[in-house]
Amino acid sequence: MATDLSSSTSAVTGSMGKLATFGLSILFVLVLSTLIPSTEAYDSLDPNGNITIKWDIMQWTPDGYVAVVTMFNYQQYRHIQAPGWTLGWTWAKKEVIWSMVGAQTTEQGDCSRFKGNTPHCCKKDPTVVDLLPGTPYNQQIANCCKGGVINSWVQDPANAASSFQVSVGAAGTTNKTVRVPKNFTLRAPGPGYTCGVAKIVKPTKFVTQDGRRTTQALMTWNVTCTYSQFLAQKTPTCCVSLSSFYNDTIVNCPTCTCGCQNNATQPGSCVEGDSPYLASVIDGAGKNSFTPLVQCTSHMCPVRVHWHVKLNYKEYWRVKIAITNFNYRMNYTQWNLVIQHPNFDNLTQLFSFNYKSLTP
Ligand SMILES: *[C@@H]1O[C@H](CO)[C@@H](O)[C@H](O)[C@H]1NC(C)=O
Ligand SMILES: *[C@@H]1O[C@H](CO)[C@@H](O)[C@H](O)[C@H]1NC(C)=O
Ligand SMILES: *[C@@H]1O[C@H](CO)[C@@H](O)[C@H](O)[C@H]1NC(C)=O
Ligand SMILES: *[C@@H]1O[C@H](CO)[C@@H](O)[C@H](O)[C@H]1NC(C)=O
Numbered sequence: 001m002a003t004d005l006s007s008s009t010s011a012v013t014g015s016m017g018k019l020a021t022f023g024l025s026i027l028f029v030l031v032l033s034t035l036i037p038s039t040e041a042y043d044s045l046d047p048n049g050n051i052t053i054k055w056d057i058m059q060w061t062p063d064g065y066v067a068v069v070t071m072f073n074y075q076q077y078r079h080i081q082a083p084g085w086t087l088g089w090t091w092a093k094k095e096v097i098w099s100m101v102g103a104q105t106t107e108q109g110d111c112s113r114f115k116g117n118t119p120h121c122c123k124k125d126p127t128v129v130d131l132l133p134g135t136p137y138n139q140q141i142a143n144c145c146k147g148g149v150i151n152s153w154v155q156d157p158a159n160a161a162s163s164f165q166v167s168v169g170a171a172g173t174t175n176k177t178v179r180v181p182k183n184f185t186l187r188a189p190g191p192g193y194t195c196g197v198a199k200i201v202k203p204t205k206f207v208t209q210d211g212r213r214t215t216q217a218l219m220t221w222n223v224t225c226t227y228s229q230f231l232a233q234k235t236p237t238c239c240v241s242l243s244s245f246y247n248d249t250i251v252n253c254p255t256c257t258c259g260c261q262n263n264a265t266q267p268g269s270c271v272e273g274d275s276p277y278l279a280s281v282i283d284g285a286g287k288n289s290f291t292p293l294v295q296c297t298s299h300m301c302p303v304r305v306h307w308h309v310k311l312n313y314k315e316y317w318r319v320k321i322a323i324t325n326f327n328y329r330m331n332y333t334q335w336n337l338v339i340q341h342p343n344f345d346n347l348t349q350l351f352s353f354n355y356k357s358l359t360p
């Protein structure tokens, strides 16, 4: 599914049961219920989904250590999209970052207490971002430099991790004196993730490529971050419209599903497709913003999913799904669509999509 999503269609055939108008209204409720933000700190469609951040201390140095930090996206369908992740923490003591490979801090902070060599970052609460693709080889390590983009574990396992190396000074120099950082924050990009405390775990073992030798980290700690739709955004991110072969009426997305057009209180909350203003906002400073910039529609949603019933027999039914992107800030190169439907445990045919069942 590596195509740009401007508008994409595909057909799904479900089996079992006639999908009558009754079925349609049931379906509508089910799909909408997945879009309504939940206050739960986890996603019921991906209850074990998390992002795990692992720190492996590879080497002790005279005043600290060198660690490789790796983020694993153990979520079934949620990617970290451009402009990518931002990772923050608070040092437990007066640690500084001498240097980094494969990432950088956004601010250096006040390093005036250092004479001679200047650290990369002296902030008590550094904020780290990934480097961009095309970074010179001598500043790269494995799994770095993807502009902070991490795909989901199920959809693209080869690109589900991101790493950087950090050399820490003014820190403990043994596994008894080192202090784990506190208060991890992950923005991916925008809010939504909550991180737990770092836990010291069994040191990671690394197996060489030929499988003939195993080395291990000197010390390892893990931090787990989980996603909450409620923290991320209070409005839904898409809406569903419906139509069928047996009725000319198209049931549009409900008005104001994702917000209302209100020129008086929120001018610029949406943009007309033919507006000359459009080119300037897309290219402008807002380009890396995670806030959607939507085309003006009655529903104001960044994405519309249209569900057209093409066939409806006793043995099976077939629908064509069309997805339209109304968000000028997103191209969605690695998109996926999550649908909950009672008949989907027995999908018989699927065209122009890859498909995977999440939870049976
Ligand atoms: C994070 O996800 C992985 C993969 O699903 C799972 O093995 C692990 O137990 C999860 N961690 C936590 C703390 O939930
Ligand atoms: C610290 O290192 C010693 C050996 O140098 C080891 O026996 C001990 O288990 C380590 N402790 C931790 C918490 O990793
Ligand atoms: C944790 O980080 C957040 C955001 O950076 C900050 O508001 C909060 O005060 C920090 N808490 C502690 C205990 O440092
Ligand atoms: C720590 O994270 C790594 C990488 O995700 C994982 O392999 C390991 O099992 C985790 N350890 C614990 C104790 O959760």
Ligand SMILES: *[C@@H]1O[C@H](CO)[C@@H](O)[C@H](O)[C@H]1NC(C)=O
Pocket (backbone or CB within 6 Å): 246, 247, 248, 249
């Ligand atoms: C088509 O659907 C609309 C809206 O549900 C309904 O009012 C109308 O009666 C239907 N027409 C036919 C011919 O079933």
Ligand SMILES: *[C@@H]1O[C@H](CO)[C@@H](O)[C@H](O)[C@H]1NC(C)=O
Pocket (backbone or CB within 6 Å): 261, 262, 263, 272
């Ligand atoms: C808001 O403004 C746009 C263009 O400026 C206009 O097309 C639209 O009809 C207005 N909406 C309302 C609800 O007034």
Ligand SMILES: *[C@@H]1O[C@H](CO)[C@@H](O)[C@H](O)[C@H]1NC(C)=O
Pocket (backbone or CB within 6 Å): 328, 329, 330, 331
């Ligand atoms: C989306 O892709 C188009 C065409 O490749 C490009 O012109 C545009 O800048 C991209 N937009 C964003 C927000 O990346």
Ligand SMILES: *[C@@H]1O[C@H](CO)[C@@H](O)[C@H](O)[C@H]1NC(C)=O
Pocket (backbone or CB within 6 Å): 015, 016, 346, 348
């Ligand atoms: C799934 O669909 C196939 C083909 O329509 C059918 O043969 C099979 O019995 C169905 N399985 C279940 C569990 O309903």
